[in-house]
Amino acid sequence: MNHSIRIGLAMAVTAALGFADNGDKAKDNGPKNGPNNDGTEKSRTESNELRSSLWRDDVVISYTPGAGVTFTSGGDSEDSSSLNISGRLHAKFYYYNQDNGADTATFRARRIRTNFEGHVFNKDITYRVQLDHTGPSQVIDTFAGWRFYKDDDGYINLRLGLQKFGGALQFDTDTLHMEFAERAIATRLFSEARGLGGRLMGALMANENGKRSLFWHAGVMNNDISGGAAPNQLGLPGVTNRYLENELGNNKLNFNFGIDFSPQGMEGDTESWSEGDLEHSGNMESVFGAQYFIGQDRIGGVDNDVNMLNIHGAVKLGSGFAAQGEYFMRNDDPAGPGDADSNGWYAQASYTTAPGNGTQWAFGGRVSMVDLDDANPVMGGIPVESDAAWAASMTRMDQQGNTFFFNHGTITELSGVVSAYYFKHALKTQIQYSYFDIDSSNNNVGDQKNHEVSLLFTLAF
DSSP, X not given: OXXXXXXHHHHHHHHHHHHHHHHHTTOTTSSOOSBOTTSSBOOHHHHHHHHHHHSOTTEEEEEETTXXXXXXXXXXXXXXXXXXXXXXXXXXXXXEEOXXXXXXXXXXXXXXXXXXEEEOSSTTEEEEEEEEOSSSOEEEEEEEEEEEEEOSSOEEEEEEEEEOOOOOHHHHSOGGGOSSSSOOHHHHHHSBOOEEEEEEEEEEEEOTTSOEEXXXXXXXXXXXXXXXXXXGTSOOTTOOOTTTSOSTTOOSOEEEEEEEEEEEEESSOGGGOOSSOOSOOSSOEEEEEEEEEEEEEEETTEEEEEEEEEEEEEEEOSSSEEEEEEEEEEEEEETTTOOEEEEEEEXXXXXXXXXXXXXXXXXXXXXXXXXXXXXXXXXXXXXXXXXXXXXXXXXXXXXXXXXXXXXXXXXXXXXXEEEEESBTBTEEEEEEEEEEEEEESOTTTOOEEEEEEEEEEEEEO
């Protein structure tokens, strides 16, 4: 944390010098500005010359509320460079009532993040570094990208580092742009894990507005991309960042492939998708796609082969109505005990009032289900970063003492949300009610009917 603070202070001082220099250029005949080494006064003009040696004249600084500060050099030319610095806060209160345990009511900093991204040398070389500060500060994204092919119709980009690998539409969607206080239980179990590796991403079929309709990706990474898989839960002793070292000594690579199609075209791929129809543009927006994951994990010295399919779709009607859903189907085949099937899905819909001078209100509903058909030694954990209070009532624990739910049974989640958008997704309040019907074959857990009320406040700056 202290290191992150020092970096932030250094950037703030640099920005302050830049702003001061811009203001001083029209005031060269003003008062003196500090002494020279021989004790004589240094003119403001001499001071500006010193600053100019540290600050390029073509650097432009801009700020967009909710999107951060951007430093740009080179204007709109292909050889320009940029740095965007932004941050966000998700403050949460939740109340949880469970059948087999005490009620919980508590506040929590759900996310505190800073993000540094842009392009350098030219627009085809991009980067991102994102930090989370809710516990010990840790890197959750750090990658470099190279768009080595592009024409009027499409492009191909290579991205290396710690990143999302396209395991699900709802996980690809940034948490800033979600309609609900938390992702669906199916998304959190079968997706929601970043990976360390490389990813090829491409787009084709540009329309007259420059939007593209066909997107594809192929990735290779160290770890399982399912947040509920054991390799993503059983962290190495003393390691606080589960994203960087969660393969448990696995020396095999994992692969995933995906394709998405947007009939109307999109400005970016599914990572640019935003839930809810806040714009009321009058034009339909939609995307449909599929992802396939092939895993080769090694858990506790035992090999496990994984095959997982994700199918997803989302639609905005342009009049305030939006809907989306996903289906997950996974098979684990660990050496010895036999294979295990599991599946999950969710469907959600919402209506958002028209934008205007005041608050936009939105109302949404969602149903999600997770079904672990067979006793599964691999699946069953909720990611450590998830704060679903009902996880505390379950009995499965890892070597770090984190508690997870059963590894055989069914959970049905019913949720409703009311959202108040003050500055679209960048400033909003969401209150969500969720009902969990847990049908477990684990006698220590038993069947449960639990309730959760969450109040989430989001500020992006």
